[in-house]
Amino acid sequence: MRITSVETGRRPVHLRLPFRTALREVKDFEVVTVRVLAEGGVTGCSEVVGTARITGETNASIEEAVNAVLAPVLIGRDLGDYCVALADTALAMVGNSTAKCGIDVAVHRAVAAWRGTALSEVLGATLRPIATDVTVSLATPSDMAAEASRRVDEGFGTLKLKVGGPVALDIERVQTVAGAVPGNVALRIDANQAWTARQALQVIDGLVLAGVAVEFIEQPVPAADLAGLAAVTARSPVPVVADESAHTAADVRRLADAGACDVVNIKLAKCGGLQAATEVVAVARACGLGLLFGSMLESGSGVAATAVLASRFAPDQVHDLDAGWWAETESAAIYRPPFVLCDDKPPDAPSMQ
Ligand SMILES: [Mg+2]
Known part of the structure; x- marks a missing residue:
């Protein structure tokens, strides 16, 4: 064919x-x-x-x-x-x-x-509901706390808080959200490259001092600052996730060799699709790194394809696949917080003529 x-x-x-x-x-x-x-x-x-x-x-x-x-x-x-x-x-x-x-x-x-x-069968996966976090956009501490409460009321149990400096304000943001949601809600932080290594460690120390638990900290420093990422990972009591630093399997190998992260956020758009993502998974696993499947701000179609991979490689984790939730109308990936449910039915058999 x-x-x-x-x-x-x-x-x-x-x-x-x-x-x-x-x-x-x-x-x-x-x-x-x-x-x-x-x-x-x-x-x-x-x-x-x-x-x-x-x-x-x-x-x-x-x-x-x-x-x-x-x-x-x-x-x-x-x-x-x-x-x-x-x-x-x-x-x-x-x-x-x-x-x-x-x-x-x-x-x-x-x-x-x-x-x-179905796509899941092509990829050798059993499709299942995949748990996802939901992002709380960067805003003032009180606005972020209000948004976080709304997402918890909708059923999400894991929140990804966007931060971005200055240090004292970021600590206040996370602390305010933590005070506004039930204690069993998991908080993740994503700085999207906004800090230096020193600032990242200041935020982490500040949160520890304040007694605020976070599940992980994502991409604290610029993508190319491998040494900075390694310095944060070496000292941080909180696991570090590489996102913008980790596109391809070769990137992941470099990160692992430098001791620069604990987990990689795998996105199809960064590595080049399902085939390339499978290579990223193999390298990450071989290097002892954790897997997190994520998405760009994209439609439910891309999220659905990524959720199939999450089903295959890390079905029991809470992933980072809320992009389709942000879109008003989606079909390929349906969100029933906190799960992504993929529309992965076999298509009609093609005409053989
Ligand atoms: Mg990220």
């Missing part, structure tokens, strides 16, 4: 609330849709979004990469050889991980459609 064409388009996504981190504020955005078509009416679709501050890509650059570079490598290839075809697309250009992710997920879904099965 040969791949005949690849199409891209756009779709708007409206958020129920503004999403604010130390890096950016997002209200509404567009996703790039990628559709892989094969003989016999077989199709597979994906949705991705350019996040320039993290992968260096925009929606326009994703469309150009897909249409001008990646699609020509795929067209004419057999779906039965999809692993080889995807490996070849990954080698066709440096970087552009989100564009590669769009191709990778669409091809995997085309394979599922061709076989008349």
Whole structure:
């Protein structure tokens, strides 16, 4: 069953609330849709979004990469050889991980459609509800506490608090939220690269002194500051998660060699899709690092694909897959706090004519 064409388009996504981190504020955005078509009416679709501050890509650059570079490598290839075809697309250009992710997920879904099965079966996973945290946007301490209480009332038991300096204000933010929610609610902190190593340790020490327990601290320092990340990890009593520092399997190997984190946040858009994420998982496991599956601010389509991987590799953890919750209307990943439920039914069997 040969791949005949690849199409891209756009779709708007409206958020129920503004999403604010130390890096950016997002209200509404567009996703790039990628559709892989094969003989016999077989199709597979994906949705991705350019996040320039993290992968260096925009929606326009994703469309150009897909249409001008990646699609020509795929067209004419057999779906039965999809692993080889995807490996070849990954080698066709440096970087552009989100564009590669769009191709990778669409091809995997085309394979599922061709076989008349679900994506989870293609990936060797038993699909189950995946627990997720929910993000509380960066704001004043009292506004964050109010948002945190709303999310807890909706059923979330794990909150990811966005922080971003200054140190004293960040300590106050976390302390105020901790005082506003029940003691059994787990708090995670994500600085999105906002601190120096020294500031990160000041925040951690301040929280310990205040008696505020946090589950982990994510990406405290800039992505390229491996030494800073290692210094925080060496001294912190709280586990450190690498996100912006950990895109590919090679990144994870470097982080492990430097002792620079305890856990990696794996996102399809950072590594290049499902096939590449499986390599990241293998390296992280081999190096003794924990796994957290996360998503960009994207649609439920990408979250659903990631949740399948979480089902396969770390089904019992609370992951970071709330992106679809932020979108007003989604179908591929349904949120029933605190779970992501994927719409991963086998597609209708394709026509064989
Ligand atoms: Mg993060």
